Amino acid sequence: MMSKNLYIVRHAKAEQSFSKRDFDRILIDKGIERAQRISHQLSLHMQADATTLCISSSADRAYQTAEIFIKAIKYPQIALIKEDQLYEATYLDILTLINQVPAHINTLFIFGHNPGLSDFIEYVSNESVLLSTSQVVHLVLDDGFDFNTLTSNSATLLNTIV
Numbered sequence: 001m002m003s004k005n006l007y008i009v010r011h012a013k014a015e016q017s018f019s020k021r022d023f024d025r026i027l028i029d030k031g032i033e034r035a036q037r038i039s040h041q042l043s044l045h046m047q048a049d050a051t052t053l054c055i056s057s058s059a060d061r062a063y064q065t066a067e068i069f070i071k072a073i074k075y076p077q078i079a080l081i082k083e084d085q086l087y088e089a090t091y092l093d094i095l096t097l098i099n100q101v102p103a104h105i106n107t108l109f110i111f112g113h114n115p116g117l118s119d120f121i122e123y124v125s126n127e128s129v130l131l132s133t134s135q136v137v138h139l140v141l142d143d144g145f146d147f148n149t150l151t152s153n154s155a156t157l158l159n160t161i162v
Helices: 029-043 060-073 091-098 116-125
Strands: 005-010 052-057 081-083 107-112 136-141 155-161
Touching: 005 060, 005 116, 029 060, 029 155, 052 060, 060 107, 091 107, 091 116, 107 116, 116 136, 116 155
Parallel strands: 005 107, 052 081, 052 107
Antiparallel strands: 005 136, 136 155
């Protein structure tokens, strides 16, 4: 069985929310540039294929970040899934979503928010990581696990890109 790769990506740096809902905040130039740089670094090591799935929070800043990353890894925008439950998601909400991913998927990207993403990484890998904006954590599922059976301490943190 091919190993399963899970990329957890926190949204890029966004504007302050003085005059709009938190959900509607958009990326600032600094955030866009950093996401472009990090996604380019990632693209040197992986490209999307038919076994790749990308799921983003429906919040503007997360979806904008996802758009930058999928362009870099050549993932079709039409296939990017917008998921409302990733906004303000707990680690268990994220796990529940991932446990529903089809078996043929080998590479999964989740674009979302803290603290849920950082809590999720710690839950599945037993590694404490406080994600900064645009940061990518690459997890590999341990032998015998797939996305449907992912649970606590069943993935290994391979690396991070900041």
